[in-house]
Amino acid sequence: MTPDLxxxxxxxxxxxxxxxxxxxxxxxxxxxxxxxxxxxxxDEVDVTHGRILYLEDVSVSFDGFKAINKLSLDIAPGELRxxxxxxxxxxxxxxxxxxxxxxxxxxxxxxGSTLDLLRYTEPEIAQLGIGxxxxxxxxxxxxxxxxxxxxxxKTHKGVKSSIxxxxxxxxxxxLAEVLHTIHLAGSVTRPAGNLSHGQKQWLEIGMLLxxxxxxxxxxxxxxxxxxxxxxxxxxxxxxxxxRHSLMVVEHDMxxxxxxxxxxxxxxxxxxxxxxxxxxxxxxERVIEVYLGR
Amino acid sequence: xxxxxxxxxxxxxxxxxxxxxFILALIVVCAVAPLLNLVxxxxxxxxxxxxxxxxxxxIMCYAICALAMDLIWGFTGILSLGHxxxxxxxxxxxxxxxxxxxxxxxxxxxxxxxxxxxLDWKTLPWHWTFSDSFPATLILIVAVPxxxxxxxxxxxxxxRIKGVYFSIITQAMTFAAMLLFFRNExxxxxxxxxxxxxxILDIPIATPGMRMTLFVLTGxxxxxxxxxxxxxxxxxxxxxxxxxxxxxxxxxxxGYNPIGYKLTIWTLSAMMCGIAGAxxxxxxxxxxxxxxxxxxxxxxxxxxxxxxxxxxxGPIIGAFVVNGAKxxxxxxxxxxxLYFLGALFIGVTLFLPDGIAGLVKKLKRGAK
Numbered sequence: 001m002t003p004d005l006x007x008x009x010x011x012x013x014x015x016x017x018x019x020x021x022x023x024x025x026x027x028x029x030x031x032x033x034x035x036x037x038x039x040x041x042x043d044e045v046d047v048t049h050g051r052i053l054y055l056e057d058v059s060v061s062f063d064g065f066k067a068i069n070k071l072s073l074d075i076a077p078g079e080l081r082x083x084x085x086x087x088x089x090x091x092x093x094x095x096x097x098x099x100x101x102x103x104x105x106x107x108x109x110x111x112g113s114t115l116d117l118l119r120y121t122e123p124e125i126a127q128l129g130i131g132x133x134x135x136x137x138x139x140x141x142x143x144x145x146x147x148x149x150x151x152x153x154k155t156h157k158g159v160k161s162s163i164x165x166x167x168x169x170x171x172x173x174x175l176a177e178v179l180h181t182i183h184l185a186g187s188v189t190r191p192a193g194n195l196s197h198g199q200k201q202w203l204e205i206g207m208l209l210x211x212x213x214x215x216x217x218x219x220x221x222x223x224x225x226x227x228x229x230x231x232x233x234x235x236x237x238x239x240x241x242x243r244h245s246l247m248v249v250e251h252d253m254x255x256x257x258x259x260x261x262x263x264x265x266x267x268x269x270x271x272x273x274x275x276x277x278x279x280x281x282x283x284e285r286v287i288e289v290y291l292g293r
Numbered sequence: 294x295x296x297x298x299x300x301x302x303x304x305x306x307x308x309x310x311x312x313x314x315f316i317l318a319l320i321v322v323c324a325v326a327p328l329l330n331l332v333x334x335x336x337x338x339x340x341x342x343x344x345x346x347x348x349x350x351x352i353m354c355y356a357i358c359a360l361a362m363d364l365i366w367g368f369t370g371i372l373s374l375g376h377x378x379x380x381x382x383x384x385x386x387x388x389x390x391x392x393x394x395x396x397x398x399x400x401x402x403x404x405x406x407x408x409x410x411x412l413d414w415k416t417l418p419w420h421w422t423f424s425d426s427f428p429a430t431l432i433l434i435v436a437v438p439x440x441x442x443x444x445x446x447x448x449x450x451x452x453r454i455k456g457v458y459f460s461i462i463t464q465a466m467t468f469a470a471m472l473l474f475f476r477n478e479x480x481x482x483x484x485x486x487x488x489x490x491x492x493i494l495d496i497p498i499a500t501p502g503m504r505m506t507l508f509v510l511t512g513x514x515x516x517x518x519x520x521x522x523x524x525x526x527x528x529x530x531x532x533x534x535x536x537x538x539x540x541x542x543x544x545x546x547x548g549y550n551p552i553g554y555k556l557t558i559w560t561l562s563a564m565m566c567g568i569a570g571a572x573x574x575x576x577x578x579x580x581x582x583x584x585x586x587x588x589x590x591x592x593x594x595x596x597x598x599x600x601x602x603x604x605x606x607g608p609i610i611g612a613f614v615v616n617g618a619k620x621x622x623x624x625x626x627x628x629x630x631l632y633f634l635g636a637l638f639i640g641v642t643l644f645l646p647d648g649i650a651g652l653v654k655k656l657k658r659g660a661k
Contacts, residue, residue: 126548
């Protein structure tokens with residue numbers, strides 16, 4: 001290599017650097033490099049694609065019986081989705097799959113765009129922000145209402161933190177607020193086992209609220225409630241809508257009419273119809289399998 | 294938001310009355326019993342006999358086991374029928390040390406324990422390596438039952454083995470361990486186990502002073518474990534345990550991983566039994582594989598059930614009542630003891646599901 005070639009090369013580099021320098025700040029993005037990616041924050045729900053829950057082609061069978069059959073379903077952040085369907089349609093199994101209790105044979109289940117729920121255990125999924133109310137109210141019967149709510153409180157849930165746990169004032173305020181919301185402020189020290197069926201349902205909903213989940217799965221939340229209690233539950237759910245996403249499985253059509261915007265009809269483990277309650281109620285196939293003529 | 298609700302504050306470790314009773318128990322163990330046994334002359338009606346010291350010392354060891362059972366069964370709902378193994382493991386760890394303390398005074402005047410000479414072994418087996426050291430023995434007393442429990446519990450809880458299945462495999466575990474320890478090749482003295490102890494920390498073991506020291510130590514351990522258990526149970530940790538007992542799926546869906554909680558309390562409870570076993574062996578002067586027999590573990594569950602589960606104090610009372618009755622009945626009507634034990638268990642299950650502690654509570658409420 002000769003010295004003059006080296007010199008030329010140096011001059012070219014200098015010219016190029018100068019050109020780049022001049023071009024800086026002259027682009028559409030103000031000189032910043034274009035960025036199409038976002039940082040993936042682990043264990044945080046990414047809802048930028050407008051979906052908080054996403055099931056695709058999920059199938060599961062028990063002893064040859066297909067409980068869920070190529071089910072695809074998605075829920076938007078802040079949405080209140082009602083799920084109806086005949087017995088054995090796979091409603092509870094679907095919730096089992098979302099919460100990690102049952103592993104599907106195939107398909108994908110995503111929480112937000114990045115969290116593959118099939119890779120997490122039940123407690124981890126709960127910690128990620130999915131709360132679940134069971135069909136049969138499940139509360140800790142030997143513990144008081146207060147203790148039930150305290151256990152559900154969103155906090156570190158390891159052994160060590162539980163041994164040294166103390167309720168701080170923010171948490172106490174939150175607890176008191178939830179007690180008001182679920183109308184159990186007068187029963188703070190009562191054992192949960194002594195509550196009425198409807199009150200147990202409320203307590204379980206209260207425990208979900210204490211967890212502050214992003215998505216609530218509610219399996220027949222108003223079963224066994226009085227009309228007045230049902231009405232109050234509807235009010236509560238409507239007030240939760242927007243801040244939380246809710247998926248409600250119910251048979252009570254009046255209740256659904258009060259709260260629903262979008263209704264999904266499940267049958268034989270897959271989605272049969274989807275739309276407003278009026279739309280699905282006039283759907284021939286739905287009438288056939290579920291509503292009856 | 295009007296928050297005019299008074300939330301319950303954290304319960305104190307013991308109530309005023311509770312502390313009084315606790316301190317009373319402390320005084321009895323540390324001052325009254327030694328005084329009555331060692332100072333008051335034998336002729337006096339207030340003299341506490343050596344027999345009573347031995348009996349109560351032994352029962353206090355059992356009470357520690359009952360307390361451990363209460364933590365795992367009463368509070369967490371896991372019925373272990375294999376806690377005898379942990380008791381015996383602690384006992385064997387202590388027994389090995391006591392065997393080495395015999396020194397050259399055994400029947401064969403050898404530096405090896407008699408049974409090894411009898412088996413014609415020339416050197417100590419590897420697992421006797423630390424048996425000469427008292428500090429190492431103290432560590433082994435806790436570590437061996439703890440480790441066995443941890444490994445066993447890890448696999449059992451991870452596989453979600455629950456209820457009666459868990460009880461059955463713990464029962465199988467204790468039976469298997471018993472068969473293993475019965476064999477001479479395992480190096481634990483076979484069916485004779487260890488006995489004929491001479492010294493502990495180079496101090497003769499069969500003196501009234503040493504007996505009383507062990508008695509006081511056992512009492513203090515029991516009281517300390519009671520406080521520890523009470524503290525754990527009153528923390529949120531204790532409520533998670535009860536929640537696991539009542540509705541484990543709800544616990545999981547509330548974001549708790551039950552395995553860690555079960556494993557912690559299971560291992561702790563095994564360690565408590567190990568310590569109880571280690572205190573037991575120098576007091577009774579013998580340890581053999583019989584301590585691992587399935588019936589022993591079942592008896593522990595009976596103490597807890599008779600006293601009242603999930604009350605802590607109940608199982609301690611239960612251990613005293615059942616073993617008190619046993620020591621009297623096995624002398625007076627030796628052939629009826631097992632029938633009595635069975636009848637007691639059935640009676641308690643049918644009529645006193647909350648045990649003696651539950652009965653007392655009910656009577657108190659009735660009196661009001």
